[in-house]
Amino acid sequence: MSGMSQDTICAIATPVGEGGIGIVRISGDKAIDVASGLVRLRSGQPLASVKSHALHHADILAASDSVQTGDSSSLQALDEVLVVVMRAPRSYTAEDVVEIHCHGGALVLQALCEMLMRRGARLAEPGEFTKRAFLNGRLDLTQAEAVLDTIRAKTSSSLKLAQEQLRGALSREITRMRDALIGMLAHVEAAIDFTEEDITFIELHELEAGLRRTRAEISRLAESCREGRVLREGVTAAIVGCPNVGKSSLLNALLRTDRAIVTPVPGTTRDVLEEVLNMRGVPVRLLDTAGVRDTNDQAEQEGVRRSRTAMEQAELLLIVLDSSAPLTDQDRTLLLEYQDKKRLVVINKTDLPCRLNPSELRAPQQSDSNWALVWISAQTGAGLDELRDRIRTMILRADFEAGEAAVVTRLRHQDALVKAIEALDGAVGSVEARLSGEFVAMDLRAAIDALGEITGAVSTDDILDRIFREFCIGK
Ligand SMILES: Nc1nc2c(ncn2[C@@H]2O[C@H](COP(=O)(O)OP(=O)(O)OP(=O)(O)O)[C@@H](O)[C@H]2O)c(=O)[nH]1
Ligand SMILES: [Mg+2]
Numbered sequence: 001m002s003g004m005s006q007d008t009i010c011a012i013a014t015p016v017g018e019g020g021i022g023i024v025r026i027s028g029d030k031a032i033d034v035a036s037g038l039v040r041l042r043s044g045q046p047l048a049s050v051k052s053h054a055l056h057h058a059d060i061l062a063a064s065d066s067v068q069t070g071d072s073s074s075l076q077a078l079d080e081v082l083v084v085v086m087r088a089p090r091s092y093t094a095e096d097v098v099e100i101h102c103h104g105g106a107l108v109l110q111a112l113c114e115m116l117m118r119r120g121a122r123l124a125e126p127g128e129f130t131k132r133a134f135l136n137g138r139l140d141l142t143q144a145e146a147v148l149d150t151i152r153a154k155t156s157s158s159l160k161l162a163q164e165q166l167r168g169a170l171s172r173e174i175t176r177m178r179d180a181l182i183g184m185l186a187h188v189e190a191a192i193d194f195t196e197e198d199i200t201f202i203e204l205h206e207l208e209a210g211l212r213r214t215r216a217e218i219s220r221l222a223e224s225c226r227e228g229r230v231l232r233e234g235v236t237a238a239i240v241g242c243p244n245v246g247k248s249s250l251l252n253a254l255l256r257t258d259r260a261i262v263t264p265v266p267g268t269t270r271d272v273l274e275e276v277l278n279m280r281g282v283p284v285r286l287l288d289t290a291g292v293r294d295t296n297d298q299a300e301q302e303g304v305r306r307s308r309t310a311m312e313q314a315e316l317l318l319i320v321l322d323s324s325a326p327l328t329d330q331d332r333t334l335l336l337e338y339q340d341k342k343r344l345v346v347i348n349k350t351d352l353p354c355r356l357n358p359s360e361l362r363a364p365q366q367s368d369s370n371w372a373l374v375w376i377s378a379q380t381g382a383g384l385d386e387l388r389d390r391i392r393t394m395i396l397r398a399d400f401e402a403g404e405a406a407v408v409t410r411l412r413h414q415d416a417l418v419k420a421i422e423a424l425d426g427a428v429g430s431v432e433a434r435l436s437g438e439f440v441a442m443d444l445r446a447a448i449d450a451l452g453e454i455t456g457a458v459s460t461d462d463i464l465d466r467i468f469r470e471f472c473i474g475k
Contacts (some may be wrong), residue, residue, distance in 0.1 A: 008034055008111045009124040010116045011474035012109045019104030024112050025474060027093045027129055032085060035098040038112070039083050052087040059110060060100070079108045092218070093129050094136035127471025131464060134456060141456030141467060142170045147412065148471055157281035158231045161407060171455045173221065174408035178451040179212050185444045192437040208431045215424040221408055222417040225401045228409035234276065234283030235395050237312045241320035242330050243267050243291025246348040249378035250320060251275065251288040260288050267291060270303035272310050280392040287314065293330055304402055316342045316394060323375070324352035327360055340371045342394050346387065351377040357368055370394070416453045423447035
C-alpha cells in the first residue's frame with residue numbers, strides 16, 4: 001500500500017449529474033506537472049509558478065493525441081475553469097494538490113479525468129485522498145471516519161457528533177488513556193529488569209489502582225457506543241397493527257405529506273413503505289406495514305409476510321390501536337409479541353368516541369423503559385408532539401447531548417474498547433495473583449494495541465481497507 005502513495009491520483013470530487021460546478025482533484029508528486037499540460041492560465045503564467053491556495057482563471061485545452069506541435073491553435077478549449085494549487089504539506093492529503101473547478105457536467109469532468117490519466121495520473125480508489133491524509137499524518141483514523149460521517153450526517157445532532165470527532169475529541173480521549181497505560185507498562189518493564197526484589201507492595205498497589213481507573217474510563221466510553229451509533233446510523237421503527245387502525249395515516253402525519261395511500265378499506269397497504277425522518281435530532285427509518293390479519297387474498301398475505309419481516313428488522317415497534325373500537329383478539333396477540341423489542345403503543349383516533357378499555361393495556365412492568373403508551377389522532381394531529389418525544393426518549397438516554405463528551409460511534413471502536421477492557425481485566429488479575437510482571441506487561445501491551453487500533457496508532461492494511469472501502473471515489 002505505501003508504495004502506491006507515490007502515484008499521482010485523480011478523481012471527480014463532486015457528485016455525478018448536472019451541477020453548477022464540478023471539481024476534479026489531483027494529488028501526488030506530479031499533480032502540478034500532470035495538470036499543467038492541460039491548464040492554460042488566462043494570465044499566461046505557467047501553473048508551476050502560481051501562488052498556492054489562490055484561484056486562477058484558466059482554460060482546459062483538449063489536444064487530440066496525434067497533435068504534438070504545442071501550437072495552441074491546434075488545441076481546443078474544453079471548458080473555462082478556475083484552478084487552485086495547494087502545495088504540500090498544506091493540503092488535504094499533505095501532498096501537492098490541484099483542484100480544477102469546471103462547469104458541472106458529466107462529460108467535461110469525465111473527459112478531463114481521462115486526459116489527466118493519459119498524462120500519468122491514476123484514477124483514485126474509494127477514500128484514497130483521505131487515506132493519504134491518514135498515512136501522511138494529517139488525520140488519525142477516527143478523524144478520517146468523521147469525514148465520512150460528516151458527509152452522511154442526516155440530522156444536526158449527528159453532524160455535531162461527526163464534527164466533534166473530526167476536531168479530535170475522541171482521539172484525544174483515547175490517546176490520553178493509551179498514554180496512561182504506556183506509562184504503567186514502562187514501570188512494569190522497569191521492575192521486570194530490576195529482578196532481585198520484584199515489584200514492591202506499594203508499587204503493586206498503585207499499579208492496580210491505575211489499571212482499574214483506566215479500565216473504568218474505557219468502559220464509560222464503550223457505554224456511549226449505543227447512543228453514538230443511534231445518532232450516526234439512526235434506528236428503524238416499524239408501524240404495525242391491525243388493518244384500518246390508521247398506520248398509514250400516522251406515517252403521513254409524522255412526515256406531514258401524503259406519502260402513503262389511506263382509505264377506509266381495511267387491507268389498503270400491501271408493500272412496506274420506508275421513509276427517513278428526523279425525530280428530535282435522531283434519524284428514524286420509519287416503515288409503514290400492511291395490517292396484520294388472516295386473509296385469503298394472496299397479495300395481502302404477502303403484505304402480512306412483509307410486515308413480519310419489517311417487525312423483525314425494527315428496533316422499535318409502534319403498535320397502533322384504534323380507540324374507537326374494542327380491542328380485537330389480533331390486537332391482543334400483537335401486544336404480547338416481540339417483548340424483547342422497544343414497544344410504543346399508539347392509540348389512534350382519539351377524535352372519535354372511545355370504545356377501547358385502557359385497563360387492558362397494562363405495561364408488562366410499570367417501570368419498563370422499553371414500553372410506553374400514547375394517545376393520538378393522526379387526523380387532527382393531537383398527541384403527535386408527545387409521540388415524537390416518546391420515540392426519542394425510548395431510543396436515546398434522556399440526558400444524552402451530542403458534543404458534550406467524547407462518544408464512540410462505531411462497532412469498530414467498541415470492539416477495540418472491549419478488547420482493551422478484557423486485557424486490563426487480565427492485567428488486574430495477574431497483579432492480584434502476584435504473578436510475574438511479564439504477565440502484566442503482556443496484557444498491558446494488548447490493551448495499548450487495542451486502543452491504538454481506534455486512532456490508527458496501530459493499523460494493518462486490513463483495518464485500513466475496511467475503513468476506506470466505505471468512502472466514495474474522490475473523497
Ligand atoms: N377519525 C379518524 N380517522 C382516522 C384517523 N386515522 C386514520 N383514520 C381513518 O382510518 C381509515 C384507515 O386509515 P389508514 O391510515 O389507511 O389505516 P391503515 O392502518 O394504514 O390500514 P391498512 O393499510 O389497511 O392496514 C381511513 O379512513 C382514515 O381516514 C384518526 O386519527 N381519526
Ligand atoms: Mg395502511
